[in-house]
Amino acid sequence: MEPKPEPRMTPKVRTQTESxxxxxxxxxxxxxxxxxxxxxxxxxxxxxxxTFWSITAxxxxxxxxxxxxxxxLDFGKYRFVAIFMALGIFIAVVSAIGIVLMP
Known part of the structure; x- marks a missing residue:
């Protein structure tokens, strides 16, 4: 009795029209x-x-x-890139709020 070969995961092929x-x-x-x-x-x-917050959203x-x-940007494939981008956006937002609230 021969072992069955493992099925290979084949990526979904997209047509040009779908893309x-x-x-x-x-x-x-x-x-x-x-x-x-x-x-x-x-x-x-x-x-x-x-108006400001709706346009920002x-x-x-x-x-x-x-x-x-x-x-x-595929969040599953480029997880670290997404994390660092989110961290950069967070730092930018905190900095912007700090600048706005400074007397």
């Missing part, structure tokens, strides 16, 4: 978030602070989309 639609879909969302940001500012219905989502889609 292209991924970029188009992500680009659509980024354009939509930019349009929402412009609309928020043009309408002026939100206060200054709410939309920008953060766009950064993540761009890193994943266009920069090909």
């Amino acid at each position: 292209a639609w991924k970029y188009v879909f992500s680009f659509f969302w980024m354009i939509l978030f930019t349009a929402i940001s412009f609309w928020i500012v043009l309408e002026g219905t939100l206060g200054t602070e709410a 939309l920008a953060a989502v766009q950064v993540v989309l761009q890193l994943i889609t266009f920069m090909h």
Whole structure:
């Protein structure tokens, strides 16, 4: 009785169409978030602070989309890169808050 060979893990082969639609879909969302940001500012219905935080949140989502889609950042494969990027963003946010709150 011969041992059965182990099945090999074969990566999923993407077609060019699937890959292209991924970029188009992500680009659509980024354009939509930019349009929402412009609309928020043009309408002026939100206060200054709410406008700032909503635009900042939309920008953060766009950064993540761009890193994943266009920069090909795979969080499973590049775990240390993602950790150091998150640490850098954290330090930048803490520094920015400190500068804003300084008298």
